[in-house]
Amino acid sequence: MGDVVVSGTGVFTPTQSISNQELVDSFNAYVALFNAEHADDIAAGVIEAKADSSVDFIFKSSGIERRYVMDKAGILDPKRMGPRFDPRADDAPSMMAEIALDAAETALKHAGISGSDIDLVICAASNHERAYPAVAVEIQALLGAGGFAFDMNVACSSATFGIQAAADMIRSGSAKRALIVSPEITSGHLEWRDRDCHFIFGDVATAVVLEAADVAKSPKFRILSTRCASQFSNNIRNNNGFLRRAHDQLGDHRDMLFMQNGRKVFKEVLPLVSAHIADHLKVTGVQVTDLKRLWLHQANKTMNDYIGKKVLGRVPEPFEQPNVLQDYANTSSAGSIIAFSKHSDGLKQGDKGLICSFGAGYSVGSVLLEQL
Structure with missing residues (x-):
């Protein structure tokens, strides 16, 4: 089996963004409307009054400062909040x-190839706009790609699972050139009226081109190894399954949107991810000291700081564990790929790095790379 290389990446960033202050102003206006409308029930103890959010609370909880979105006006409308x-x-x-097409075109240009050169497209994302036809097949058609395409959903680990699937197919001879796209319109499944999570997500799309080394025109990294794992948990859940069509009147649909038990996720996921990375390095014979870069899932700064320190045995330098969370917020499966795409410069030939994502499922995916 021949080598598989990463030859291109691309990121689509929406033109609209929301700062923490804007989000807090909107949320607190919604809270005031809700509490006034339900004043009698609140006084009677039938329902609880909603509490205000704050910029300080958001930043301390997540490390997020702003997020990009596809529709700012609807999200900031206190009477809509979506x-x-x-x-x-x-x-x-x-x-x-x-x-996805926007991100893909950047990645293809980076790789020095065109859409018609691609013979495998995987749309790997946490929420898909429809059940069928597969969004990946639509992207394949828009690109003029050949071969085959399919959708994949492993929540926040979708992109790394997609990379492993594509790499395995290239090694087996099923494909020569693959495109893994992660269009994440996470604003569509976030409950913007819930103080505990209203600040978490942002919208984005990423793309990664993988090729067999013998056909690659502009290889950047060699894939040394991939590793995926999953373990069922209800602590992060979305019962809807697809991007909902936003309505003029958003009713009571809390169980159909993103939900999580944050404390349990923090307690259970951190050791799972740290052990996963340690085991991956062990089976490949790569020493921790060989890792020059960690491109982690951008979910929460405290989580990433913990994982980085646990893996390296010390506090990582900022360049060793780049963070995009402050600007993009949590973008589900796209987060680690944004970090990789925007912060893979400065490595020398032979330097090694690790992409790792983790989330609902639970799922963990890691990709060990070597700079060419």
Whole structure:
């Protein structure tokens, strides 16, 4: 089996962004409206009054300072608190395909190839706009790619699981060139009216080109090894399953959106991820001291700081564990790929780095790379 290389990456960033202050102002206006409307029930003890959010609370809880979104106006409307996505005709490109195409074109240019050179497309994302036809097949058509395409959902680990699947297929001869896209419109499944999570997510799309080394025109990294693991947990859950079509009146749908038990996630995921990375390094014979870069899932700064310190045995330098969370917020499966795409410079030939994502499932995926 021949080597598989990473030859291109791309990131689509929405033009609209929301600062923590803007988000807090909107949320607190919503809280005031809610508490006034339900004043009698609150006084009677039938329901609890909602509490205000704050910039300090958000930053201390997450390390997030702002997030990019596809529809700022709907999210910041205190009477709505959710994005408004206009329905599209069946013969028009879907939102996911549209933003994935933008990221894909950057990645293909980076790799020095065109869409027609691709013979495998995987749309690896946490929430898909529809059940079928697969969004990946739509992206394949828009690119003019050949071969085959399919969707994949392993929540926040979708991109790394997609990289492993594509690398395995290239090694087996099923494909020569693969495109893994992660269009994450996470604003569509976030409950913006919940103080505990209203600040977590942002929208983005990423793309990664993998190729067989013998056909790659511009290889950047060699994939040394991939490793995936999953373990069922209900502590992060979304019962809806697909991007909901936002309505003018958003009803009571709390169980159909993102939910998590944050304390349990923190307690259970951190040792799971740390052990996963340690085991991956052990089976490949790579020493911790060989790792020059950790591109971690961008979920929470405290979590990443813990994992980095646990893996390296010391506090990582900022360049060793780049963080994009402050600007992009949590972008689900795309987070580690944003970090990789924007912070893979400065490595020398032979230097090694690790992409690692983790999230609902629980799932953990890691990709060990060597700079070419």
